[in-house]
Amino acid sequence: VQLENSGGGWVKPGGSLRLSCVASGVSLSDTWVYWIRQTPGKGLEWVGRMKRKTEGATVDYAAPVKGRFTMSREDSENILYLQMNNVETEDTAIYFCTTATFAYWGQGTLVAVSS
């Protein structure tokens, strides 16, 4: 199983960015999937979770990102996305995708928000 994160970079406050998580060896539609971020000052922080396709692919978000971030999945390509809109400086972090029981993790992609 491998998860490959990409899409990070520098973005200005108020801007947008889309992160990707390409999976191999596991079907993302058959498992719960998560985005988790890490900042030096605040440690690990749960961003959101998407349930299995058979469970309606229900998504829940952490309060700091609700209304600004959107998780989605392209099942035909086995890719998980995190659309980040109206970003804030506090969103600066390394973003990881991970699967059910946090068994498998991507390598992370760095998002830096500054003017």
Added chain:
Amino acid sequence: QGVVTQESSVTVSPGGTVALTCGSSTGPVTSDHYPYWMQQKPGQAPRTLIYEISKRHSWTPARFSGSLLGGKAVLTLSGAQAEDEADYHCSVSYNGYVVFGGGTKLTVL
């Protein structure tokens, strides 16, 4: 949702045993909180060692074990090795919303 607390740093001697704890500001950590333990070394993604209190992944060394004790989740390392020096993170689920502790820096010295 509550605040999850961990020791900021702990030191263990090589071959020694150490217990890291994970508490919740809302009260005792129980099986309903599905506590997890992750190990993270510098520059690497976290690696989950223990999930749902005490379940090991296939890659989890047998010297790591998880339990509930005194209202907290506990990660016990028996027979510490130099390679176990790392940050250890716990997580707790509050009705499906996951909260992480601040992490414990474990030094093997």
